[in-house]
Amino acid sequence: MQCQSEVAPRTCVDIHTLEAAALAATRSAAVASYAWVGRHDQKAADAAATTAMREALADAPGRGKVVIGEGEKDDAPMLFNGEIVGNGHGPDFDIAVDPLEGTSFCAKDLPGALATIAFGEPGTLWSPGPGFYMDKIVVPPQAKDVIDLNDPPERTLVKVAEALGKQVSELRVVIMDKPRHKELIARVLRAGAAVQTPAGGDVGGSLAVLLPTLDVDLLLGVGGTPEGVMTAAAVRALGGGMLGRLAPQRDEEADAIRAAGMSLDRIYNCDELVAGDAFFVATGVSGGPLLGRPREGDGTTIAESLLISRGQVRHITHTAFE
Template identity: 85%
Template sequence: MQAADISTLESVALDATRDAAVAAYAWVGRNDQDAADAAATSAMRAALAEAPGRGTVVIGEGEKDDAPMLFNREVLGNGHGPDFDIAVDPLEGTSFSARDLPGSLATIAFAESGTMWSPGPGFYMDKIVVSAAAEGVVDLDDPPETTLAKVAEALGKKVADLRVMIMDKPRHEELIARVLQAGAAVQTPAGGDVGGSLAVLLPDHDVDLLLGVGGTPEGVMTAAAVRALGGGMLGRLAPQRDEEAEAIRAAGMSLDRIYDRDELVAGDAFFAATGVNGGALLGRPRVGDGMTITESLLITRGQIRHITHTTFD
């Protein structure tokens, strides 16, 4: 993509996440995550319909959760401009939104056409995310104790000084116990896969690595941000049900292959997010007095931008 195209698409991505965040915010605390997801999805689809060019949704969110969705292979845009790939989660952290807990985001990533990995029927993947300083030292086949030692050495720290992000899920009970036993500190949010990865990448957050199994849509979006900032990431499909594993095998895909950052997203990419419920990463929309104020994050090649945007009614 040309520089002018990228600049325009960055604006489209920010508009899409802002619109989705504001639409979802109307449902915050109403204990109806499907309605919030549907509102965010509808708003994001409308914004993306105005994008210059043709954007193909390589990976969406709804199929995993049987939720409203921007579906795989859906084509969006006005057709007048470049082709590009899209990875999307209009409302990441739907349960946070439903219960008005901090951490939900409207998220999207764009990449050059044909460069985003498609996991087919694979909804979950095992991941490691590290900052640029530890890029290239980790291996998904390593036990967690070895991973901690390698990352600590790369960062010039002791294992006891590391802070590790692992989602608080039953599948992670042993992993969390082993990381704690090794001496590292653990942050265990109930969800927020993308937000957890961003905490590793952003310099103003005290997190050294992310471990564990999360969603593949979140993984591809994370890879776009990791690639833009030169961090390290590895992923491997990790089905959580027998039927998911069978579908992956039927599609001719391997359950053993490890994908690195540049296989998950092989071309220039950028990532955008807007806060829905507020939290350490981004504040929630502020609506009133004839205006709406949103907080967004745009990650492009080597650059992190925090953007506060005001829309007047």
């Protein structure tokens, strides 16, 4: 990691020394938003998660820059792009955040809501500027060299199936259940693959691709750019494959991207989305096959987290608050 130098040089610290700070941030957000599970108030749940995560990050050792965060897309006044967090005593680092991934899952008490964050070395996390949405492909390591966002979905299915040693009919694909994906879902089904269609939560879908125990082979479709960058941190750490391309959903977003000098045609690979050492952390909010929800026990609140770092996946059960 780069050293931060102001009046005097600071000691270089490995990015992975910040893992405890990241875990504290996601578990604080998860516990805060859990109070809103099933209350049908997405904004309140997201605000609770964002406030708690920001407060936790204020104690992180060092100086962190929010490269991609809440901001205008989620009408959030905190953890916006460019905000500085941390106590200033330690290394510089970049962060990408989604304090509550799957706000509708939380509001409706459905499985899949997560508090998520990625930490990276300074300058390594890609900033999408005014781009809020991106088209994505995520695959396991065995298929990382065969994907191309310019391929039609039918061709992608054939190539991924061959790389995984399967038939297309054996593939399980995650595509979010959004109006924009109606045709994509229909084409994948006609090609013979099975399709999981969660209402949201493409970070969770991407993690299902990366973790063999969850029996998913491929993620396709358009999701948020914060989720894309955090996904890329997990994909890179585990050697998977990912491609992304900005996919504005409104004319105003497309105009802002062009005005910023960014291309709507460029395809970014995983090493461009996350260009250096990074790690990913998630904590469960509403439960599900990936992570359980926070729970009370012996006067404490227990949370379940996932840490993806340096080719390893660690499942952590910890006390959120004493």
